Amino acid sequence: MGIDPVLSGVPETALWTLFHRTSEARHPRTVLPDPVGVALADRLDFPFAARFGRGFPHQAQTIALRSRCFDDEIRAFLADRPDATVVALGEGLETTFWRVDNGRVRWLSVDLPDSAALRTRLLPAEDRVRVHAGSALDGSWMDEVDPAHGVIITAQGLLMYLPPADAEALIVACAERFPGAWFVFDAVTPLVDRQLVVSAGGSSGYRPPPLRWFVAARDLPRLRTLSPAIRGVREVRSRSGRGVAGWVAARLRFVPVLGRQRPMVVRLTFGGDGR
């Protein structure tokens, strides 16, 4: 008998991303090998396809390509700072650590109490990985971060669920607390919100929680003005994936009209040396 994850609302969306990421990981020519994620999904007693439906065409690969952008950013940061700390806000059941571990990185996973408890129960314990049970919005997790060897903060699939003022206050708080850090997050537009609602829902009639914070490509310069501590803002370019869908996914910015509404992965760099 598997483990019933018992999550609802925004925390349940971690099962939705796990489902798509591991569906992609099971493909023989996957863009994101993820054996730890697949083993985790297999332990759960959860009707993924019946609950969530199959989604829009190539959704699994699209979600995996998003994760691969985060992996690439972390690897790039660690290439210069191998002993850095990765802080993964709203990490859910992501298994990034096992994909990018260089044997030295330290990891702090931050999620709401029920999600953090599930993560601790299901994923292997590691000496260099800690789990903080609490909201990313109450800054207490910051006291657990040793900035001595560099800090990279990720917020994958998190900020769009927050009220805009909270999402932006979190970015500013990180910028002011962690000079020299990178902050990598994904952003969506109202078009993505509509697409998710239309494509979601298996036999259960699943309705995803509403998205609240939207950032389109034209908004990127405004992010730079949120705090003087934010020195750089740039879109992270995806590498091509598999087949035509994977090729197009990496080139959405060139698609007329729709390209302006594309989902993005964004890297902010914070001022100061910070090492």
Ligand SMILES: C[S@@+](CC[C@H](N)C(=O)[O-])C[C@H]1O[C@@H](n2cnc3c(N)ncnc32)[C@H](O)[C@@H]1O
């Ligand atoms: C879409 S899931 C993303 C999970 C994971 N990052 C991924 O990409 O698979 C959203 C995650 O954000 C978490 N979350 C929502 N609000 C949060 C908050 N205020 N602080 C920390 N985590 C939060 C949820 O519990 C859930 O794990």
